[in-house]
Amino acid sequence: MRCRKLLMGAAIWLPLMTxxxxxxxxxxxxxxxxALVVSHRACWKFASENTLDGIAACIAHGVDMVEVxxxxxxxxTLVLMHDETVDRTTDGHGAVADLDAAQIAALxxxxxxxxxxxxxxxxxxPTLAQALAAARGRVLVNLDVKAAALDQxxxxxxxxxxxxxxxxxxxxxxxxxxxxxxxxxxxxLQVLYLQRDTALSPQQALRRAAALRPAVVQVMFDDPAxxxxxxxxxxxxxxxxxxTMTNDIASGRPMRLSADYTDQRALRxxxxxxxxxxxxxVSMIQTDEPAALQRYLRASDMHR
Numbered sequence: 001m002r003c004r005k006l007l008m009g010a011a012i013w014l015p016l017m018t019x020x021x022x023x024x025x026x027x028x029x030x031x032x033x034x035a036l037v038v039s040h041r042a043c044w045k046f047a048s049e050n051t052l053d054g055i056a057a058c059i060a061h062g063v064d065m066v067e068v069x070x071x072x073x074x075x076x077t078l079v080l081m082h083d084e085t086v087d088r089t090t091d092g093h094g095a096v097a098d099l100d101a102a103q104i105a106a107l108x109x110x111x112x113x114x115x116x117x118x119x120x121x122x123x124x125x126p127t128l129a130q131a132l133a134a135a136r137g138r139v140l141v142n143l144d145v146k147a148a149a150l151d152q153x154x155x156x157x158x159x160x161x162x163x164x165x166x167x168x169x170x171x172x173x174x175x176x177x178x179x180x181x182x183x184x185x186x187x188x189l190q191v192l193y194l195q196r197d198t199a200l201s202p203q204q205a206l207r208r209a210a211a212l213r214p215a216v217v218q219v220m221f222d223d224p225a226x227x228x229x230x231x232x233x234x235x236x237x238x239x240x241x242x243x244t245m246t247n248d249i250a251s252g253r254p255m256r257l258s259a260d261y262t263d264q265r266a267l268r269x270x271x272x273x274x275x276x277x278x279x280x281x282v283s284m285i286q287t288d289e290p291a292a293l294q295r296y297l298r299a300s301d302m303h304r
Contacts, residue, residue: 021138024064025164028140028188029215031239035278036064037293038142038286040245041082041113045288048109049089049249050080051123052134063290065140065167070128071147077101078128078148078156088250089114090125097147101127113249128153132160142167142190142286150178154187163187167216172198172208179212188215190241195221202226206233216241216284220257227280235281242277243286263289270296 027033042054043063050068058066069082073096086092086099090107104125110118126134128143135141143153143166150170157166163186170178170189182189191209198205202221209217210233218241219230230240243257246264254262258277266273267289274285274296287293 021059024140025188027064028167028239031215031235031237031283033239033283035297036140036239036284037290037297038065038067038241038284039063039290040067040243040286040288041249042066042068042080043290044113044249048111048121048123049113050082050125051109052126052130053121053123055131055134055139058290059135059138061291062294063139065142065284066135067142067144067286068128068131069144069146070153071096072149072152073101073104074098075100076152077104078152079104080126080128080131082146083250084147086125091120115250128156129160132157132162132165136160136162136165140165140167142169144169150175151181154178154181154185157187158185169218170212170214172205172212174212183213190214190216190218192218193220195219195223195226202229203233206230210234210238214238218242222256222259224259224261227277227282231281239284240280240282241284241286242282244273244277245286245288249288263287263292266296267292271300275300 039058041049043057044054046057047053055066068080070078071081073079081096085095086107090109092107107125108120109123109125111121112118157163167188167190168182169192171192191212191214193205193209195202206229216239217234219226234240244261244263244266245255246262247253248255261273261277274293277285285293
């Protein structure tokens with residue numbers, strides 16, 4: 001049975017869900033919990049990337065978590081924007097760091113992933129505070145920090161009362177003070193491990209990640225053997241997160257974040273990609289194809 005609802009002027013279909021959104025914070029913090037579907041840049045294919053409409057589309061489709069990118073304006077406001085400049089995704093020009101919050105808010109966002117073939121919409125780039133208000137209690141939010149201070153992000157999260165709703169990305173060398181503050185506030189952390197960017201062996205790096213007591217470790221790798229190491233070092237106590245996006249939205253070039261575990265392959269043979277990742281203990285998958293991933297997990301009886 002389905003119900004129809006009006007979303008920002010467009011009719012959409014909402015599936016009736018058996019699990020409620022209030023379960024999500026507990027599921028995120030349960031390393032043995034069922035798989036979570038993470039939508040890259042907030043369901044951009046249904047709306048525009050990093051927008052409130054994108055977040056609403058993810059909520060409407062029952063996605064577990066939206067990923068958004070955070071940058072700081074000239075006057076210190078945190079806004080959602082992936083690129084260093086606003087050129088690709090809006091009708092504006094220039095670096096986010098050179099524009100103030102009012103200038104950013106006045107921009108019109110382009111459809112889907114932006115670029116020259118996109119159309120202008122009536123959407124506007126939201127602040128982080130607006131995004132958290134839209135998501136709170138409805139969907140989890142993965143905060144990808146592009147250019148922002150961790151303390152300021154946590155200030156905004158705490159002001160929004162969203163400590164249980166977010167997953168904050170931090171590097172292996174996260175400052176101790178930020179780590180302690182996040183733990184004290186109950187903010188779930190995701191430590192980022194990119195194999196090609198560290199001189200540490202995978203085992204050394206993943207043990208260092210585990211020592212930070214994160215809820216999640218995101219593994220980005222060229223060598224699939226990293227998955228076996230991550231499963232041994234982390235999976236019993238920590239959720240493993242893998243990206244399967246195929247190509248960068250802006251350039252169209254391969255993202256190369258998970259060897260050949262890509263959405264492109266998964267659409268042809270989901271068991272060889274998403275199924276194989278699940279077999280390696282991966283319980284969070286970030287994708288540009290959230291609906292297809294949901295269908296696969298449900299059919300495989302691995303997703304609520």
